Amino acid sequence: MSLLVVGSVAFDAVETPFGKREKMLGGSGSHFSISASFFTDVRIVGVVGGDFGDEEAKVFENHNVDTTDLERIPDGKTFRWYGRYDYDLNTAHTLDTQLNVFADFQPKLSAESLKSRLVFLGNIQPDLQRGVREQIPNAELVALDTMNLWIDIARDSLIETIKGVDVVIVNDAEARQLTEEPNLMKAARKILALGPKALVVKRGEYGAALFTGGNYFAIPAYPLETVFDPTGAGDTFAGGFMGYLASQDNLDEAAMRRAMIFGSVMASFNVEEFGTERVQRLTHAEINERFSAFKQMTFFEEILFERAARA
Amino acid sequence: MSLLVVGSVAFDAVETPFGKREKMLGGSGSHFSISASFFTDVRIVGVVGGDFGDEEAKVFENHNVDTTDLERIPDGKTFRWYGRYDYDLNTAHTLDTQLNVFADFQPKLSAESLKSRLVFLGNIQPDLQRGVREQIPNAELVALDTMNLWIDIARDSLIETIKGVDVVIVNDAEARQLTEEPNLMKAARKILALGPKALVVKRGEYGAALFTGGNYFAIPAYPLETVFDPTGAGDTFAGGFMGYLASQDNLDEAAMRRAMIFGSVMASFNVEEFGTERVQRLTHAEINERFSAFKQMTFFEEILFERAARA
Numbered sequence: 001m002s003l004l005v006v007g008s009v010a011f012d013a014v015e016t017p018f019g020k021r022e023k024m025l026g027g028s029g030s031h032f033s034i035s036a037s038f039f040t041d042v043r044i045v046g047v048v049g050g051d052f053g054d055e056e057a058k059v060f061e062n063h064n065v066d067t068t069d070l071e072r073i074p075d076g077k078t079f080r081w082y083g084r085y086d087y088d089l090n091t092a093h094t095l096d097t098q099l100n101v102f103a104d105f106q107p108k109l110s111a112e113s114l115k116s117r118l119v120f121l122g123n124i125q126p127d128l129q130r131g132v133r134e135q136i137p138n139a140e141l142v143a144l145d146t147m148n149l150w151i152d153i154a155r156d157s158l159i160e161t162i163k164g165v166d167v168v169i170v171n172d173a174e175a176r177q178l179t180e181e182p183n184l185m186k187a188a189r190k191i192l193a194l195g196p197k198a199l200v201v202k203r204g205e206y207g208a209a210l211f212t213g214g215n216y217f218a219i220p221a222y223p224l225e226t227v228f229d230p231t232g233a234g235d236t237f238a239g240g241f242m243g244y245l246a247s248q249d250n251l252d253e254a255a256m257r258r259a260m261i262f263g264s265v266m267a268s269f270n271v272e273e274f275g276t277e278r279v280q281r282l283t284h285a286e287i288n289e290r291f292s293a294f295k296q297m298t299f300f301e302e303i304l305f306e307r308a309a310r311a
Numbered sequence: 312m313s314l315l316v317v318g319s320v321a322f323d324a325v326e327t328p329f330g331k332r333e334k335m336l337g338g339s340g341s342h343f344s345i346s347a348s349f350f351t352d353v354r355i356v357g358v359v360g361g362d363f364g365d366e367e368a369k370v371f372e373n374h375n376v377d378t379t380d381l382e383r384i385p386d387g388k389t390f391r392w393y394g395r396y397d398y399d400l401n402t403a404h405t406l407d408t409q410l411n412v413f414a415d416f417q418p419k420l421s422a423e424s425l426k427s428r429l430v431f432l433g434n435i436q437p438d439l440q441r442g443v444r445e446q447i448p449n450a451e452l453v454a455l456d457t458m459n460l461w462i463d464i465a466r467d468s469l470i471e472t473i474k475g476v477d478v479v480i481v482n483d484a485e486a487r488q489l490t491e492e493p494n495l496m497k498a499a500r501k502i503l504a505l506g507p508k509a510l511v512v513k514r515g516e517y518g519a520a521l522f523t524g525g526n527y528f529a530i531p532a533y534p535l536e537t538v539f540d541p542t543g544a545g546d547t548f549a550g551g552f553m554g555y556l557a558s559q560d561n562l563d564e565a566a567m568r569r570a571m572i573f574g575s576v577m578a579s580f581n582v583e584e585f586g587t588e589r590v591q592r593l594t595h596a597e598i599n600e601r602f603s604a605f606k607q608m609t610f611f612e613e614i615l616f617e618r619a620a621r622a
Contacts, residue, residue, distance in 0.1 A: 185534050185535065207531065218534070218608055225500075257610075257611040257612075258614060287616060295613040296526075300530075300565070300568040300606075305349075305558070
């Protein structure tokens, strides 16, 4: 039940109306792998600089994330992102991005990684995503994330890459932009027509939707009175989704639906505190409790309407 | 199982990217009562002018909507609304509003109306809503809708009115504006603290949510590839919600949850064509089929996660 993730490992500096952090572990690979680690064994492929220290390595170690393929470049610096959120926590304002060692990232996969059963291609340049995917032709399920930048500057490569994966995990704006289709149902149909068997659309505070062939599944988000820091929520969702699938023998639609819930559960914890802080100290009991809460908040009895005869 | 609605009856002129209508039956009372008529007996309280003809009266008659309390002012003109939607069908652009006889509307309730079991106070001036509510103190359940205009110019009266009803049915922007609270969960708590036992929040393409004391229920919208004309979707939702409740003996939370689905079902049909055209020719079989589709698209098995022991 091995799960591989290729993505960024970064130091994030984040300011929100509720406080700030100068330097904390971030990046798609970090959020994904820590989240997925609650469900399965995870390997991370990425690159960090000489400033990546014991404290950060310890976080991965604590979650049994295998960092064999996390390349270390001692004379380089780790990717850094500086962001700010105002009261509208849906919108991240990027203050500065320093790609550093991530600028020349070339994923290198060990023999063990090449045997992964599930693969998540985090949001990196689509050529690199495709390169990884082609090295693991026998993976049972490969998913990818992307972002508006790649839709803008590498659309053709991205579409080629999408043709080769099983699941696309994006937010609704990305689905619309990718297909140039304002209606989400039509956008989904166009993405599935490229080849993937499933599309997951993340809708932030409105929840998430799963499109599979003829079927549609949609869930609300877990209701939170306080959203503290949304950074990494999407990758944390993907980590819960893929991690849960990796724990299952049968990757059918019923499993994917449960995976949508576990993804939403993990994302809901992620936004409660800065960076990965809340997720790091999660317990399985807390995860399962919130999973059950999703059942509670979406359940209704299927009793059809029968009109009483008129007098 | 009588249901009373107080609201506007209007002639709408609507332009969308897909076509237009010069003059069709509209208004909150019309959309609500036609929708509710599929579930229960409905009485409408409103006012129309001499231009309200047999064709429009026939629509109410066809749906057994009792128009005894629909006042006719022969030398006046019916409320008219002219609106346009661009490709973003979430936003209505009002081109012109002619209140006409609706400007001096004073709801007059017949003896039969005063005995109504359920009452829906459609979006009219809050003083008028409160006046109606106070005339029917024994109603089992009273709900109200409102709009940004009344929050702006009649906030104190609106809050007084909300204190006297059982259910508030608004959209998410209205809930936020009313409470000056960007977080919807906190906004809901503030509204329920005024007195109502339930708050229904309509979220357009994202579905709807029901807040009742400590419980939360949320559903997605029915997925549509084409939204033709969203005019009246909110009132059609309210009509399905209240109409279904009126058909039930027990107005508990389980019934309200099913009512949320029937409301969403009715709204989803409403937007498929202009005005009330699609809803007018609905069948109970179609309504129940879409109710079942909601179950399909929200169902997942409640199987908690158990991590396999590590080797």
